[in-house]
Amino acid sequence: MNNTPVIPVRPDKLDKLIACPSCDLLQNRVIPAAGKFSRCPRCHSMLISNKRNVIDNTLAAAVSTAILMCAAVFFPFISLKGAGLTRDASVMDAIGAFTSGFMAPLTLAVAAFIVVIPVLRATALFYALAPLRFGKPPAKHAAKSFRLAMALKPWSMAEIFLVGVVVALVKVVDLADVSLGPSFWAFAALVLIVVFENSTLCKWTIWRLLDPDT
Amino acid sequence: MCRRCHAALSSREPNSLSRVWAWLAAGIILYIPANIYPMLLTKTLGVQEESTIVGGAIELVHYGAYFVAFIVLFASVAIPVAKFFAIGLLAWSVRRGSSRLSAHRRMQLYEVTEFIGRWSMIDVFVVAILTALVQLGFLASINPGPAAVCFALSVVFTMLSAQSFDPRLIWDSIEEGERRAER
Numbered sequence: 001m002n003n004t005p006v007i008p009v010r011p012d013k014l015d016k017l018i019a020c021p022s023c024d025l026l027q028n029r030v031i032p033a034a035g036k037f038s039r040c041p042r043c044h045s046m047l048i049s050n051k052r053n054v055i056d057n058t059l060a061a062a063v064s065t066a067i068l069m070c071a072a073v074f075f076p077f078i079s080l081k082g083a084g085l086t087r088d089a090s091v092m093d094a095i096g097a098f099t100s101g102f103m104a105p106l107t108l109a110v111a112a113f114i115v116v117i118p119v120l121r122a123t124a125l126f127y128a129l130a131p132l133r134f135g136k137p138p139a140k141h142a143a144k145s146f147r148l149a150m151a152l153k154p155w156s157m158a159e160i161f162l163v164g165v166v167v168a169l170v171k172v173v174d175l176a177d178v179s180l181g182p183s184f185w186a187f188a189a190l191v192l193i194v195v196f197e198n199s200t201l202c203k204w205t206i207w208r209l210l211d212p213d214t
Numbered sequence: 215m216c217r218r219c220h221a222a223l224s225s226r227e228p229n230s231l232s233r234v235w236a237w238l239a240a241g242i243i244l245y246i247p248a249n250i251y252p253m254l255l256t257k258t259l260g261v262q263e264e265s266t267i268v269g270g271a272i273e274l275v276h277y278g279a280y281f282v283a284f285i286v287l288f289a290s291v292a293i294p295v296a297k298f299f300a301i302g303l304l305a306w307s308v309r310r311g312s313s314r315l316s317a318h319r320r321m322q323l324y325e326v327t328e329f330i331g332r333w334s335m336i337d338v339f340v341v342a343i344l345t346a347l348v349q350l351g352f353l354a355s356i357n358p359g360p361a362a363v364c365f366a367l368s369v370v371f372t373m374l375s376a377q378s379f380d381p382r383l384i385w386d387s388i389e390e391g392e393r394r395a396e397r
Contacts, residue, residue, distance in 0.1 A: 022382070023317075023321065024385060045321075045325075089347040094345075095342070105363075106366055143220055144219075154328075157332060157339075163285070164337070164340045167340045171279075171282075174277060
């Protein structure tokens, strides 16, 4: 089989090339204008997004995620009033919903999806990026922790939990009076911040900043 | 090893397709009990009612909450079933080396599948919050049924199946076709 690459690759010019992470097309690297992003010409995946303040934005989002998660876990989430009875439920109660019998492992999974993984991602991002923010060289395991944060992305499900809460509220709103606690709003804010963080983060830019060789 | 991030490197993920099929089969098998067994056990004034995933959505329609019923049906029935077909189609087309869909369309299908799969978890979280909230003693209480575990596992397995798929395989068949045409 004929294996000639599309572009002749010169080892000393490797930095001027980029391989699309989705379809593997090797192409000349074009850094987009400020605020714009570039896409692979073959499969249209995003290659590089040139946003300003990538590190500041990501660090701000990571710190606020951690703070809001503390509030979301420890304050009352939702309370239900019906026929003279009141029931307060916190995020911890929702996590503990599956503790009976063979469903116990699901408790761990739910805890991981809505609390542990979002906090772990925030911590990993903070660890990887905070030294860069203050002009210091990256920490020892910065690359490993940034890679962890990227791998955990699909498993961080705070926003899905919030939609689940809304669906559940529609089911019980006829049954009893529902009131939302401070933790609900903390969680809602957290979801907005995670969405903002994911939309501003450009992996290519951060890897370049983390690499001492470039 | 990547010299920048120390991840293991491979031109194409080894055994990508075998892992895709294995996780997909596990996901489909668990989706069956997830629909047969009850998701929610509701006790009102001592009377126990059981509702499955589809049953819960039908109940919402009776309340008149059409939009929420639509979200639940979409997240727990339409997305998982569509995902089974989408992953199966992608893996099948790579093995055959051709497809009626263009590579670009298949890439879009892969991206949508990967992005939307996690949203199936909605129903598990609904069960969790209902169980936590509706514990009003004799008046009304809600407990999770065995389907919740099956459904959660089915979603996790199909997510792993989608992640095992190496999208670069879609484009390999094109490059092979181009090379054949050049000769």
